[in-house]
Amino acid sequence: MRVIAFVLHEQSTFRAFRRTLNAPYLYPNNLRRILSFCTQAPPEAAVFPPEIPPETEREPKEGEAKSLSWRIEKLPKGDSVTSAFCRWMGDGLPIHRGDIFHMINRLRRLKSNKRALEVMEWVIRERPYKPKELDYSYLLEFTIKFHGVAQGEALFTRIPSDFQNELLYNNLVLGCLDRGLIRLSLAYMKKMRELGHPISYLAFNRLIILHSSPSRRKAIRKIMIQMKADKVVPHVSTFNILMKIEANDHNIEGLVRVFGDMKRMMVEPNEISFCILAVSHAVARLYTACQAYVEIINKSMTGDNWSTLDILVILHGYLGNQKEVERTWSMIRALPYVRSKSFLLAIEAYGRIGNLGRAEELWHEMASEKGLKSTEQFNSMIGVYCRHGLITKATGLYKEMEKSGCKANAITFRHLALGCSRAGLLKEAIRTLELGAEFVASAKIRRSTPWLETTLSIMGVFAEDGDVENVEKLFEELKSANYSRYSFVYNTLIKAYVKAKVYEPNLLRRMILGGCRPDAETYSLMRLVEQFRP
Numbered sequence: 001m002r003v004i005a006f007v008l009h010e011q012s013t014f015r016a017f018r019r020t021l022n023a024p025y026l027y028p029n030n031l032r033r034i035l036s037f038c039t040q041a042p043p044e045a046a047v048f049p050p051e052i053p054p055e056t057e058r059e060p061k062e063g064e065a066k067s068l069s070w071r072i073e074k075l076p077k078g079d080s081v082t083s084a085f086c087r088w089m090g091d092g093l094p095i096h097r098g099d100i101f102h103m104i105n106r107l108r109r110l111k112s113n114k115r116a117l118e119v120m121e122w123v124i125r126e127r128p129y130k131p132k133e134l135d136y137s138y139l140l141e142f143t144i145k146f147h148g149v150a151q152g153e154a155l156f157t158r159i160p161s162d163f164q165n166e167l168l169y170n171n172l173v174l175g176c177l178d179r180g181l182i183r184l185s186l187a188y189m190k191k192m193r194e195l196g197h198p199i200s201y202l203a204f205n206r207l208i209i210l211h212s213s214p215s216r217r218k219a220i221r222k223i224m225i226q227m228k229a230d231k232v233v234p235h236v237s238t239f240n241i242l243m244k245i246e247a248n249d250h251n252i253e254g255l256v257r258v259f260g261d262m263k264r265m266m267v268e269p270n271e272i273s274f275c276i277l278a279v280s281h282a283v284a285r286l287y288t289a290c291q292a293y294v295e296i297i298n299k300s301m302t303g304d305n306w307s308t309l310d311i312l313v314i315l316h317g318y319l320g321n322q323k324e325v326e327r328t329w330s331m332i333r334a335l336p337y338v339r340s341k342s343f344l345l346a347i348e349a350y351g352r353i354g355n356l357g358r359a360e361e362l363w364h365e366m367a368s369e370k371g372l373k374s375t376e377q378f379n380s381m382i383g384v385y386c387r388h389g390l391i392t393k394a395t396g397l398y399k400e401m402e403k404s405g406c407k408a409n410a411i412t413f414r415h416l417a418l419g420c421s422r423a424g425l426l427k428e429a430i431r432t433l434e435l436g437a438e439f440v441a442s443a444k445i446r447r448s449t450p451w452l453e454t455t456l457s458i459m460g461v462f463a464e465d466g467d468v469e470n471v472e473k474l475f476e477e478l479k480s481a482n483y484s485r486y487s488f489v490y491n492t493l494i495k496a497y498v499k500a501k502v503y504e505p506n507l508l509r510r511m512i513l514g515g516c517r518p519d520a521e522t523y524s525l526m527r528l529v530e531q532f533r534p
Contacts, residue, residue: 068095069103072119073110081118085126095128097135104138117142136163137171144175149184166197173199177206193230201227201235208238212245220245234265240272247280248447250485255280271300275311282318283449284486291319306335310345317349325349326358340370344380348450351384359384375406379415383454386419394419410441414454421461429458430470447481456489463492466500479514487511487519494525503532 071084088095100123107116120139124131136159144152152175156168169192176185185203192199204227211219220242227234239262246254259277262269278293294315301308309332316324329346332338343366350359363381372378378401385394394416398408413436420429445451459474475493478484490511497504508526511518 068099069106072103072115073106075115081115081122085122097129101134113142113145117146133163133165133167137167140168140171141175144178149176149179149181166192169197170200170203173203174206177203177210180210182207182210199230199232201232201238204232205235205238205241208241217245234267236267236270236273239267239269240276243273243276247276250284250482252280252284252286271297271302271305271308274300275308278315279311282315285488287319290315294319304331304335306332306339306342310342313345313349317352320353322353322355325353340366340377343370344376347380347384351387354388356384356388372404375401375409375412378406379411382412383415386415386422387457389419389422391419391423391425410436410439411445411451413439414451418454418458421458426462426465426467433458446477452478452481452483456483456492460492463496464499466496468496468500468502471496484514485516487516487522490514490516491521491525494522494529498525498528501532503529503534
């Protein structure tokens with residue numbers, strides 16, 4: 001109790017503090033990053049964007065220091081690429097087209113758009129080889145990314161007419177879409193049709209993403225019809241995007257329908273497709289289906305893909321399969337570089353299955369290898385403790401976080417509220433929820449699965465106590481994120497009325513009108529509610 005009082009007292013001194021949060025979890029639901037230019041490789045990692053860890057970049061493999069790409073990447077800020085090229089040629093080494101392509105792909109993955117643009121400007125100006133269509137495509141891509149669409153359009157008119165073909169037009173369209181200029185992109189797509197240039201599926205992918213919000217979603221059907229009219233064959237990434245939209249909306253039926261459409265169109269699903277399906281069914285507590293998809297993922301995995309391994313850690317945590325969590329984690333540890341995010345996901349997985357000792361071991365490993373530099377790192381372990389009602393340990397870690405200079409956020413207090421409720425400190429839980437409400441949390445965070453599951457857990461404790469008022473408040477929060485489409489959420493609400501011995505005749509009607517299908521537990525609870533009819 002004294003520890004909780006300390007936390008609440010400490011926070012009362014800066015109630016006016018406001019902080020915009022970044023997303024704390026990296027489940028595969030970040031649609032805004034699913035964009036590739038036509039000069040990039042096909043977006044097989046559409047849901048799991050590629051990442052080059054900074055630590056890996058500082059330690060080149062044997063012989064890599066001799067590569068032109070490495071020299072460009074390691075140029076000090078402000079130095080011109082010309083100096084690196086001159087030194088390279090001064091060593092008697094030629095500049096091949098393959099060197100430039102490899103370099104551009106590396107710089108793109110590192111998001112070094114300015115440096116990539118400098119490289120392509122040098123290539124077009126100095127002509128170490130005869131520029132071709134792909135070279136001008138790279139130049140256009142990074143001009144738009146760095147300078148904007150207006151300069152990209154101006155550049156397009158200056159490119160030799162022989163190279164103003166489908167690749168450049170598609171890159172121009174994607175550049176417009178990347179900036180959210182839908183009307184301009186549609187105008188260029190119309191011009192492409194007039195010129196007889198095929199439109200890339202990537203343009204349609206991006207249009208679907210830009211229309212994925214609830215207010216615009218009706219337009220997706222028109223986009224798919226136009227895609228068919230343009231004779232553009234949907235790519236697996238197109239269906240992955242459509243499935244993610246349904247998954248983010250907690251619409252399992254819609255998700256399965258899209259997957260069925262994919263199979264009918266004979267588009268082969270990849271491991272990303274099955275990851276989306278598995279995670280969605282795990283969140284919906286349909287564990288048998290989830291297990292089936294996990295087995296398919298294991299069979300369809302291509303190499304040691306860190307993003308897929310991270311997802312498997314999450315899934316095995318949901319399924320309570322400790323041996324598989326350990327096996328998958330050992331595979332992650334065998335990778336050349338282990339991200340901090342992977343540590344956090346493993347800690348949460350062990351916490352979910354109740355192995356607190358192993359979660360603490362990984363926490364200390366992460367602290368020694370990565371250092372404790374972010375609130376997100378502390379939140380992961382605080383969340384584990386609070387899930388099991390270990391509020392003393394959680395608040396102790398909270399104080400350690402404050403001393404380290406990391407500031408608590410809305411997620412921290414949501415975890416602490418759960419810890420208080422699980423420890424039987426319901427009044428403190430309510431006060432902690434009120435404190436957390438004073439911190440700004442983005443809509444993305446409030447719609448994230450970890451946030452929603454934590455909220456449901458708190459709601460479950462209040463329901464057992466018959467606190468209908470607070471259960472209704474938390475239910476409205478879940479409903480706004482469409483999480484109430486799952487029967488177990490409504491069942492928790494009904495349970496609160498049962499425990500409070502309050503008769504409410506419209507509960508079943510609310511559930512059906514809310515888009516949720518009652519199950520056997522629902523009808524059992526409603527029979528109990530009927531007992532309190534006046």
